[in-house]
Amino acid sequence: MIQVENLQHTFLIGKKGKEKHVPVLKGVNFEVKKGEIVAIVGKSGSGKSTLLQILAGFMKSEQGSIKVNGMETAHLTEAESAAFRLQQFGFIFQNFQLMPGLTAFENIELPLKLQGIRKAMRTEKVKKLMDKVGLTDVADHYPNELSGGQQQRVSIARALITNPPILLADEPTGSLDSETEQDILLLIQSLNRELGLTFVIITHDEEVATIAHRRFRMYDGELVKEEA
Amino acid sequence: MLFKDQLDFVTQHIKKNKLRVFMTVLAATMGCAFLIVLASVGFGLQDSIRNEILSDEKVTKIQVHGNDQFTEEQINEIKNIEHVETILETITVNASAHSFFEDRDTDSELYVANMHNFEQVNGKLEKGKYPTKPNEIIVGYHFAQSLVNDAERKIIEEKNKKAEAEGTFYNGSEEGYKDSLIGKEIELALMPRIDGAKETKKTKYTIVGVMKKPSYDWMINNSIYMDTEQKPMLATTLAATDVKEDDMFYSEFNIFADSMENVKPILDKLKDKGYSVFSVTEQLDQMNVFFLVLKIGLIFVGTIAVLIASIGIFNTMTMAVTExxxxxxxxxxxxxxxxxxxxxFLMESTFIGIIGTLIAVAISYVISFVANATLPLILEAATGEDAFSKNDIIFSLIPWQLVLIASAISIGVAMISGYRPARKATKIDVIQALRQEL
Known part of the structure; x- marks a missing residue:
């Protein structure tokens, strides 16, 4: 499903004229198979977030190749990359990244709007999914009226609404207490089992990594496979 | 994204920042309204002057320069040009016409013309009919007023002195013959305009018609008009004096088109044929060029106001993007x-531009209406002259073309000023943006 080969990236740090080249990714290789939960674990500054951002197309790598469903994505233009994201990826962010001016329902509906789907069809899809993730009661609530766990559920529902084959999660439980964390991890596991969705989870939390089928550890720009 | 959803998205954001958007729309409205009202003065003045010119002269008239005398052949040639209605030869008798009626008398110009053509050009009379029999004449609107006796002359002189002392003048409208002159007989003598000439003997004529009032208030027409059949008899009368035969009459030719639109082609054809002709429509053309330049100037000045308003739109949009x-x-x-x-984001700035323009157009029409209704009264009160309210001066006129130009300018400027913030929005770095705290 995802093949990453020899991915390299360097940051320029410091004042103009006195910049220092700091390598963040030093030739990363890994593969994610369909229906897998893969965790990339690492301390902050290890380069795991950079890896996710390049994977998602938010930034470009200097060298290397990324193939998603057989398609090379490393050289897509910004517009192509956006269209690709809309079809292939769903995103779950650490701090949920919900639109504060939209209700839970409208937040989940947003990707469908971007896809140009008509209102009647959107409403039906969103209602079904909200029911599934247990959000029906809070459909008309704004993000600031929801608990952290509810917000992350909305965020997951938003990621799922377009039926993407791959979900990219950046510290999905980073802002939640341990009880809610368990809820969200169970939800991810059940989605993986029932819908066969592929998850790539970036985390520093070893607990989160336990739900993964395979684990990679990021250390100083290099990725090492760990046994599950 | 469906267009409707895009609209929803934009209106949702506008609703969230009502006050800020309202203030920006207000600035856009003021800029655009200023542009329209300013330029409307140019349009209004042009219209006033155009009406003035058109009411003064018969617009279908093509004048012939100088004292060119047309031959029969030329007259036929001109008559054959398409849309030429008639050629009117007006002959001025080179003598002052001295008319006597009861104890009154007056001096006036005497014109001779083919009464059929004359009627075609001048249309309806104020009173009476055009001459059909020998010795029948028609007179100008002020002829009766100019017929005064000695007593009235004195009164007029006194009134005139009084008026002069006040810095005005008196036109004698309160004196003269008050009853209808239709059917009345007057005696007419001719006074050649040469030194030492004597008045001819008197001839009797019957007044059968009075011409319409001239289009200008200050114009006095007390002329006498008779048919060309009278020309030989006038020549005989004048021959008794010392006037040379060549100096007795001067002809002036005027060509009349059947409608105003056809004046230009006829004029072009006549000029091609070597005739020296002109028409008020040419005067209009020159005036239109002048006003075109004036209007462009006014629109330019008005556009500066729109540009100032655009700074507001730029700020609002930059804020919106940053937020x-x-x-x-x-x-x-x-x-x-x-x-x-x-x-x-472009839709949002365009929306501000469109709403601002719509309100501005409505406000401009109101301002224009109020200005046209009240300015004449204010000027009349300030200057003490009633010319402003009488002459139908249009101070402000907003034709659809002006609305179109102003709308294009202000909506265009709104879009342009929203362009940079909108570009900035597309350049936002996803990673940086997501790191921002709520």
């Missing part, structure tokens, strides 16, 4: 194309 950095980041992350994001 929504995180939202834009999320939109981009979940797959909104840069083009869509640019379009959403």
């Amino acid at each position: 929504r950095t995180r939202e834009i980041g999320v939109l981009k992350a979940i797959g909104a194309s840069p083009k869509l994001i640019q379009r959403l």
Whole structure:
């Protein structure tokens, strides 16, 4: 499903004229198979977030190749990359990244709007999914009226609404207490089992990594496979 | 994204920042209204002057320069040009006509013309009919007023002195013959305009018609008009004096088109044929060029106001983009194309421009209406002259073309000033945006 080969990236740090080249990714290789939960674990500054951002197309790598469903994505233009994201990826962010001016329902509906789907069809899809993730009661609530766990559920529902084959999660439980964390991890596991969705989870939390089928550890720009 | 959803998105954001958007719309409205009202003065003045010119002269008239005398052949040639209605030869008798009626008398100009053509050109009379029999004449509107006796002359002189002392003048409208002159007989003697000439013997004529009032208030017409059949008899009368035969009459030719639109082609054809002709429509053309330049100047000045308003739009949009950095980041992350994001922001600035323009157009019409209704009264009160309210001066006129130009300018400027912020929105870095705190 995802093949990453020899991915390299360097940051320029410091004042103009006195910049220092700091390598963040030093030739990363890994593969994610369909229906897998893969965790990339690492301390902050290890380069795991950079890896996710390049994977998602938010930034470009200097060298290397990324193939998603057989398609090379490393050289897509910004517009192509956006269209690709809309079809292939769903995103779950650490701090949920919900639109504060939209209700839970409208937040989940947003990707469908971007896809140009008509209102009647959107409403039906969103209602079904909200029911599934247990959000029906809070459909008309704004993000600031929801608990952290509810917000992350909305965020997951938003990621799922377009039926993407791959979900990219950046510290999905980073802002939640341990009880809610368990809820969200169970939800991810059940989605993986029932819908066969592929998850790539970036985390520093070893607990989160336990739900993964395979684990990679990021250390100083290099990725090492760990046994599950 | 469906267009309706894009609209929803934009209106949702506008609703969230009602006051800021309202103030920006207000600035756009003021700029655009200023532009329209300013330029409307140019349009209004042009219209007033155009009406003035058109009411003064018969617009279908093509005048012939100088004292060119047309031959029969030339007259036929001109008559054969398409849309030429008639050629009117007006002969001025080179003598002052001295008319006597009861104890009154007056001096006036005497014209001879083919009464059939004359009627075609001048249309209806104020009173009476055009001459059909020998010795029948028609007179100008003020002829009766100019017929005064010695007593009235003195009164007029006194009134005139009084008026002069006040810095005005008196036109004698309160004196003269008050009853209808139709059917009345007058005696007419001719006084050649040469030194030492004597008045001819008197001939009797019957007044059968009175011409319409001249289009200008200050114009006095007390002339006498008779048919060309009278020309030989006038020549005989004048021959008794020392006037040379060549100096007795001067002809002036005027060509009349059947409608105003056809004046230009006829004029062009006549000029091609070597005739020296002109018409008020040419005067209009020159005036139109002048006003075109004036209007462009006024629109230019008005556009500066619109540009100032555009700074407000630029600020509002830049603020909107900065405030929504995180939202834009999320939109981009979940797959909104840069083009869509640019379009959403451009729509917002265009919306401000359109609403501002619509309100401005409505306000401008109100201002224009109020100005036209009250300015004449104010000027009349300030200057003490009633000319402003009488002459139907249009101070402000907003034709649809002006609305179109002003709308294009202000909506265009709104879009341009929203362009940079919209571009900035597309350039927002997703990672940076997502890191922003709520």
